[in-house]
Amino acid sequence: MPRLLLFDIDGTLLWTNGAGREATRLAMIEVFGTEAGLTQHVFGGKTDWRTLVDLLGQTGVTSSEIEQQMPAFHEAMTRNLAAIIAGYHVEACPGGLALIEALRQRDDVLLGLVTGNVKDAAAVKLRAAGYDPGWFPVGAYGHEALERDVLPALALARAVDHYRHPLQPDDVFVIGDTPADVSCARALGGRSVAVGTGFFERDELIACRPNHYLDDLKGFLDILDN
16 A cells, blocks of 8 residues: 655745745735734744634634635735745755655655645745646645644545545655644644754654654655665
């Protein structure tokens, strides 16, 4: 039975070096009329939906209003990101491109995403860092749930349908750079691989008790093959 590998994007596959934050700011102003203190916000592990609730809730915008505006935010976020991203030094995290290329040559793994980004903005980021979004045919995204713990189950269901394999939770690896990635793998019953290329210290990630810890993605094949 092949294994399903669900990758996070920011801090795991790539760094946008500020493009994502700026696009979020522009989209929030466009859709909600305020950036609501975004400058100091910590994104790590949060869905875009959760970010909006955390920030806009302080300004009186209700969760219901945010949910209703998610399609408009999705469109604005993607459009603004596409307009500005060429002005930022977007780069793949160490080992990322080589790993995905190697995995694409194997018949014992299936690729997907679990990310806090809205879907179409995720594709913009991937292309800017040298990845083809088509390499990840299934996924779950930050406009689909308030909490990240919900997303792996969505991605797994889509993978079963797309790949036509009766995958189970313990066939799934969730690879990410935050404690929330470890948590959402655990919520599914899958295996977690914490990667130290984001904004969390090694000790913080190890304290979350991931199944595996890597400084970067260069060592991932060793985990897969052992």
